[in-house]
Amino acid sequence: xxxxxxxxxxxxxxxxxxxxxxxxxxxxxxxxxxxxxxxxxxxxxxxxxxxxxxxxxxxxxxxxxxxxxxxxxxxxxxxxxxxxxxxxxxxxxxxxxxxxxxxxxxxxxxxxxxxxxxxxxxxxxxxxxxxxxxxxxxxxxxx
Amino acid sequence: xxxxxxxxxxxxxxxxxxxxxxxxxxxxxxxxxxxxxxxxxxxxxxxxxxxxxxxxxxxxxxxxxxxxxxxxxxxxxxxxxxxxxxxxxxxxxxxxxxxxxxxxxxxxxxxxxxxxxxxxxxxxxxxxxxxxxxxxxxxxxxxxxxxxxxxxxxxxxxxxxxxxxxxxxxxxxxxxxxxxxxxxxxxxxxxxxxxxxxxxxxxxxxx
Numbered sequence: 001x002x003x004x005x006x007x008x009x010x011x012x013x014x015x016x017x018x019x020x021x022x023x024x025x026x027x028x029x030x031x032x033x034x035x036x037x038x039x040x041x042x043x044x045x046x047x048x049x050x051x052x053x054x055x056x057x058x059x060x061x062x063x064x065x066x067x068x069x070x071x072x073x074x075x076x077x078x079x080x081x082x083x084x085x086x087x088x089x090x091x092x093x094x095x096x097x098x099x100x101x102x103x104x105x106x107x108x109x110x111x112x113x114x115x116x117x118x119x120x121x122x123x124x125x126x127x128x129x130x131x132x133x134x135x136x137x138x139x140x141x142x143x
Numbered sequence: 144x145x146x147x148x149x150x151x152x153x154x155x156x157x158x159x160x161x162x163x164x165x166x167x168x169x170x171x172x173x174x175x176x177x178x179x180x181x182x183x184x185x186x187x188x189x190x191x192x193x194x195x196x197x198x199x200x201x202x203x204x205x206x207x208x209x210x211x212x213x214x215x216x217x218x219x220x221x222x223x224x225x226x227x228x229x230x231x232x233x234x235x236x237x238x239x240x241x242x243x244x245x246x247x248x249x250x251x252x253x254x255x256x257x258x259x260x261x262x263x264x265x266x267x268x269x270x271x272x273x274x275x276x277x278x279x280x281x282x283x284x285x286x287x288x289x290x291x292x293x294x295x296x297x298x299x300x301x302x303x304x305x306x307x308x309x310x311x312x313x314x315x316x317x318x319x320x321x322x323x324x325x326x327x328x329x330x331x332x333x334x335x336x337x338x339x340x341x342x343x344x345x346x347x348x349x350x
Contacts, residue, residue, distance in 0.1 A: 015226070018230075022222055022341075025349065029348075029349035049345070050342050053341045061230075070171050
C-alpha cells in the first residue's frame with residue numbers, strides 16, 4: 001500500500017489467475033466424476049482450487065494483504081474458529097448407521113407419494129419399520 | 144525519547160472530521176473497522192451453514208450426484224460472471240483513487256450489471272428446478288441446496304442494491320481521489336460475496 005492509502009497490485013493478473021483456476025476447477029470436477037477418481041483426489045483438488053481462489057480474493061481484491069494488524073486481527077482468528085466448529089461436529093460427520101435420511105427419494109407434496117425408493121444403510125426401504133411393516137399405520141414413514 | 148505530537152492534518156485519515164483534534168479509536172477508518180467486523184460475523188454465519196451441510200451429507204447413507212441434479216455448466220458461467228464483476232469493482236476503486244469520476248461510473252455500472260446477471264441466472268435456475276418439482280421439502284439435498292444458495296443469493300441482492308446506491312453517490316460527485324471510503328466498503332462486501340460463492344460453488348455443485 002502506498003502512503004496515501006492506494007493499494008498497488010496487478011488486478012488484471014489476479015483476475016486472470018482466478019479465471020484460469022475456476023476453469024481448471026470445473027474441468028477437475030467433471031473429469032473426476034467421469035473418470036471416477038477417488039474422493040480424496042477429487043475433493044482434495046477441488047478444495048485446493050477453491051482455497052487458492054479464496055485467498056487471492058481476500059488478499060488482493062479485499063486488500064487484506066495491505067491492511068494493518070487490527071483488520072488482520074479480526075479476520076485471521078476465523079479459520080481457527082472454523083476449525084473448532086468442524087472439530088466439534090466431527091462426531092456427527094463420521095457415518096452413523098443409526099441415521100436414516102432417505103436421501104434421493106422424491107416426495108410429491110401434491111399427492112403425498114414418495115418416488116424413487118432407495119435402500120438405506122439398515123437395509124430398510126422408505127416407509128418401512130424395522131420389522132418390515134409399512135409405516136402408514138402410525139401416520140408416516142419411519143425415521 | 145523522540146515523541147511526535149499527533150497532528151490531525153497529517154496523521155488523521157483523509158475523511159477525518161476536522162472538529163476532532165484527537166482520535167482515540169483504532170488505527171483504521173471506523174467504517175473499515177465496522178465492515179471487517181461485520182464480515183467476520185458473516186464468515187461464521189456461512190461456516191454454520193456449510194457445517195450443517197457437511198454433517199447432513201456425511202451422516203446420510205446416500206447422497207445424489209450434484210452433477211446429475213444441478214446445471215453445473217450454467218452455474219460455472221455464473222461463477223465466471225461474479226468473478227468478473229469482482230474484478231470490475233477493483234477497476235472502479237482504482238478509478239476513484241485516481242479521481243477519474245467517469246471511470247468510476249463506467250466500471251461500477253458494469254459491476255452492477257454483472258451482479259444483476261448473476262441474480263437473474265440464479266432465479267432462472269430456481270424456476271427451472273421448481274418446475275421439475277425440486278422443492279426444498281422434497282429431500283435433504285434440496286433443502287440444504289436452497290438454504291445455502293438462497294442465503295448467498297440474498298447477499299448478492301443486497302450487494303447489488305448497495306452498489307446502486309454507491310453509483311448514485313458517484314454520479315453526484317460523492318467520491319474523490321481523497322475520499323472514496325464508501326466505495327471501498329461496498330467493494331469489500333462485494334468481494335466477500337464473491338469469495339463465499341467460490342467456496343459454495345465448489346461444495347454444492349462440484350463435490
